[in-house]
Amino acid sequence: xxxxxxxxxxxxxxxxxxxxxxxxxxxxxxxxxxxxxxxxxxxxxxxxxxxxxxxxxxxxxxxxxxxxxxxxxxxxxxxxxxxxxxxxxxxxxxxxxxxxxxxxxxxxxxxxxx
Amino acid sequence: xxxxxxxxxxxxxxxxxxxxxxxxxxxxxxxxxxxxxxxxxxxxxxxxxxxxxxxxxxxxxxxxxxxxxxxxxxxxxxxxxxxxxxxxxxxxxxxxxxxxxxxxxxxxxx
Numbered sequence: 001x002x003x004x005x006x007x008x009x010x011x012x013x014x015x016x017x018x019x020x021x022x023x024x025x026x027x028x029x030x031x032x033x034x035x036x037x038x039x040x041x042x043x044x045x046x047x048x049x050x051x052x053x054x055x056x057x058x059x060x061x062x063x064x065x066x067x068x069x070x071x072x073x074x075x076x077x078x079x080x081x082x083x084x085x086x087x088x089x090x091x092x093x094x095x096x097x098x099x100x101x102x103x104x105x106x107x108x109x110x111x112x113x114x
Numbered sequence: 115x116x117x118x119x120x121x122x123x124x125x126x127x128x129x130x131x132x133x134x135x136x137x138x139x140x141x142x143x144x145x146x147x148x149x150x151x152x153x154x155x156x157x158x159x160x161x162x163x164x165x166x167x168x169x170x171x172x173x174x175x176x177x178x179x180x181x182x183x184x185x186x187x188x189x190x191x192x193x194x195x196x197x198x199x200x201x202x203x204x205x206x207x208x209x210x211x212x213x214x215x216x217x218x219x220x221x222x223x224x
Contacts, residue, residue, distance in 0.1 A: 035214075040216060042217060044214075045211055048210060056210070090158070107157050108155070108157055
């Protein structure tokens with residue numbers, strides 16, 4: 001089944017403790033992206049990647065890191081999480097964007113930072 | 115600045131009561147406008163892509179239309195299972211980013 005898989009689904013951590021949220025897609029998509037979703041603010045893009053070893057900042061990249069060493073994986077790293085990073089996070093992928101392809105989303109990771 | 119605004123924020127309908135959701139946008143050249151459905155606790159699910167003014171797409175009780183400044187998602191004779199949040203997103207020609215609205219939360223009452 002074609003899908004985007006995120007892990008974990010739920011994560012509770014403390015301020016300053018490094019964490020990684022994994023994202024994997026099995027559709028051979030070039031484009032991958034991370035979003036955070038907050039009430040009243042909608043989905044905001046954190047980072048995106050056009051292909052392996054190519055990443056770019058989105059609208060809210062501060063406090064986050066990403067890497068794209070393989071086409072299928074795009075982990076999101078929080079080196080020193082803070083309470084304002086408590087949010088619902090989504091990973092998404094898409095085939096080459098110039099063909100107006102939609103994003104395919106994972107089921108989300110709900111992160112709480114205390 | 116690229117921007118997407120959806121209205122209303124929330125909508126309650128009786129089963130069978132048709133209505134429309136609005137998505138207005140400002141973007142420096144539209145590459146595509148996308149409609150998604152999001153159920154609680156799940157990721158957005160793709161519904162439609164629209165490319166040019168005048169275009170229409172249909173799927174079951176849903177119909178999406180596009181003008182140069184806005185898109186409408188028309189819901190005809192809705193059922194309770196249509197209850198969800200509907201998201202609109204635009205992709206600008208100039209970049210590789212998608213800009214999302216804050217969504218319309220639809221509740222259909224039996």
